[in-house]
Amino acid sequence: MLKSFPKGGIHPPDNKISAGAATSVLPLPATVTVPLSQHIGAPAVAEVVKGDNVLVGQLIAKPGGFVSAAIHSPVSGTVLAVEPVAGASGVKGMAVTIRVDGDEWETSIDRSTTLVTDCGQMDPSAIIAKIAAAGIVGMGGATFPTQVKLSPPPGKKADTLIINGVECEPYLTSDHRVMLERTAETLVGVGLLARALGVSNIYIGVENNKPDAIEALRRTVGDLVRFLPPIEIVPLKVQYPQGGEKQLVKAVTGREVPSGALPIEVGCVVQNVGTALAIYEAVHKNKPLIERVVTVTGKGIARPSNFLVRMGTPVSALIEAAGGLPQDAGKVIGGGPMMGRAMSNIDAPVTKGTSGIVVMSGREAARRTETDCIKCGGCVTVCPMGLEPYLLARLAQKQRWDESEAGGVTDCIECGSCSYTCPARVPLLDWIRLGKAEVGRIIRARLNC
Numbered sequence: 001m002l003k004s005f006p007k008g009g010i011h012p013p014d015n016k017i018s019a020g021a022a023t024s025v026l027p028l029p030a031t032v033t034v035p036l037s038q039h040i041g042a043p044a045v046a047e048v049v050k051g052d053n054v055l056v057g058q059l060i061a062k063p064g065g066f067v068s069a070a071i072h073s074p075v076s077g078t079v080l081a082v083e084p085v086a087g088a089s090g091v092k093g094m095a096v097t098i099r100v101d102g103d104e105w106e107t108s109i110d111r112s113t114t115l116v117t118d119c120g121q122m123d124p125s126a127i128i129a130k131i132a133a134a135g136i137v138g139m140g141g142a143t144f145p146t147q148v149k150l151s152p153p154p155g156k157k158a159d160t161l162i163i164n165g166v167e168c169e170p171y172l173t174s175d176h177r178v179m180l181e182r183t184a185e186t187l188v189g190v191g192l193l194a195r196a197l198g199v200s201n202i203y204i205g206v207e208n209n210k211p212d213a214i215e216a217l218r219r220t221v222g223d224l225v226r227f228l229p230p231i232e233i234v235p236l237k238v239q240y241p242q243g244g245e246k247q248l249v250k251a252v253t254g255r256e257v258p259s260g261a262l263p264i265e266v267g268c269v270v271q272n273v274g275t276a277l278a279i280y281e282a283v284h285k286n287k288p289l290i291e292r293v294v295t296v297t298g299k300g301i302a303r304p305s306n307f308l309v310r311m312g313t314p315v316s317a318l319i320e321a322a323g324g325l326p327q328d329a330g331k332v333i334g335g336g337p338m339m340g341r342a343m344s345n346i347d348a349p350v351t352k353g354t355s356g357i358v359v360m361s362g363r364e365a366a367r368r369t370e371t372d373c374i375k376c377g378g379c380v381t382v383c384p385m386g387l388e389p390y391l392l393a394r395l396a397q398k399q400r401w402d403e404s405e406a407g408g409v410t411d412c413i414e415c416g417s418c419s420y421t422c423p424a425r426v427p428l429l430d431w432i433r434l435g436k437a438e439v440g441r442i443i444r445a446r447l448n449c
């Protein structure tokens with residue numbers, strides 16, 4: 001019996017049409033636009049001004065607070081501007097725009113592919129310091145600064161590290177390619193994470209629809225057995241949203257993360273496979289987070305692909321490299337179709353949290369006509385958080401925020417299972433997101449932060 005989470009869940013078609021596409025390096029664009037807010041927390045603060053020359057890997061923005069992340073230049077070139085630029089939603093945010101003049105890297109970065117296997121000797125605080133200096137954030141899309149996640153608050157102690165290799169979002173395959181193509185480096189990164197946390201229970205959860213990744217991880221754990229701590233590869237049932245942090249903790253350890261709490265409450269820290277690879281590169285190669293693997297896919301895309309992309313590259317350049325926008329394109333989504341967000345500006349840049357770009361046809365993207373709720377209870381049955389989505393949506397429509405909070409709207413993980421299931425096509429997630437944002441604002445005001 002494969003492990004899974006016990007409550008709710010759905011089985012959308014996985015459409016992993018880019019799974020067999022080996023990662024290829026996307027050519028450098030003419031300019032990159034590097035947002036100063038690519039992470040949860042305070043925006044970074046620019047360290048460069050118009051006219052400065054920068055190298056690949058050079059620090060261009062310092063963390064703007066405790067929960068923030070450093071940002072490094074993904075290219076070598078000339079700073080054209082430090083000014084607000086429109087992001088994926090069209091909303092402007094501060095960014096550094098750099099004209100690409102070449103590809104000269106900081107000399108401190110080791111660009112060799114020689115595998116460094118050490119993960120049991122380094123001082124944990126030195127590992128965390130390197131992670132912070134490299135600007136690493138959660139690369140599964142959450143973008144929480146990793147050094148903060150590795151420093152539990154007073155009174156909390158981790159005993160278990162879970163690496164998220166689930167990639168349960170339909171279409172996306174970037175994590176799958178990382179597990180297949182960068183297996184050894186990723187596993188050393190896992191060892192470094194375990195060393196930083198001081199834990200010995202280490203698991204990598206992978207959905208069972210990636211047998212080649214499971215096999216590669218198990219084989220490489222065997223090959224590197226002299227260097228790595230014991231790591232258990234856990235095949236998981238294919239069930240969305242298996243990659244949700246709370247669902248993954250429950251599936252792998254049986255522990256239940258309480259409402260409103262984080263996995264550290266039950267002794268667990270969850271990190272994405274891409275983050276583990278970035279940690280290997282930061283610690284052993286001195287390489288900051290300047291590039292990542294991005295899936296570009298969709299049924300109308302001529303060449304569904306996985307690209308290694310420098311941050312700041314326009315999304316339109318990735319789509320072009322995958323064969324261009326199909327004539328019937330109706331919607332471009334940043335992230336997967338379940339949890340991603342529609343992009344209104346495809347010239348927006350790739351950022352640290354961009355795992356994929358999914359292009360839907362007009363027919364796929366069309367909103368089907370909403371009808372009245374038929375009280376079937378389907379949305380309640382599939383909710384993995386045990387919420388009542390029909391009720392939360394109605395409370396948001398009526399702006400009844402106290403009742404929304406009491407109903408647990410802030411526990412919603414925005415998985416979209418309720419909207420996917422609803423036979424009446426009620427846009428449940430849209431309403432619940434609205435309610436969650438408003439209740440979050442009220443709670444922050446109440447706490448005076």
Ligand code: SF4
Pocket residue numbers: 382383384385386387388389411412413414415416417418419428429432
């Ligand atoms: S209410 Fe939130 S957590 Fe529950 S199914 Fe809907 S989107 Fe997912």
Ligand code: SF4
Pocket residue numbers: 372373374375376377378379380389390421422423424425426428
């Ligand atoms: S799934 Fe849709 S129709 Fe069924 S109870 Fe929920 S909101 Fe109503």
